[in-house]
Amino acid sequence: MKSYYLLAIIPFIGMLGGAVFVNKVTPYVLGLPFLLFWILLWIILSSATMGIIYKLDTVNKGGNS
Numbered sequence: 001m002k003s004y005y006l007l008a009i010i011p012f013i014g015m016l017g018g019a020v021f022v023n024k025v026t027p028y029v030l031g032l033p034f035l036l037f038w039i040l041l042w043i044i045l046s047s048a049t050m051g052i053i054y055k056l057d058t059v060n061k062g063g064n065s
Helices: 003-019 034-054
Strands: none
Touching: 003 034
16 A cells, blocks of 8 residues: 555545544634634545645556556
């Protein structure tokens, strides 16, 4: 297994592991309760992480075979 595949674990830890610690309602960010903002942030960061993995993966560098 390639080491950059381990980047896929980061969104899992951030969304599920971090939700335990940020489960608060009172601080609002962009008009959202902090937990909802946290989940939306990790959805965006998950897409960015998967894009990085896609760019680093050598299988995707092939031609139109």
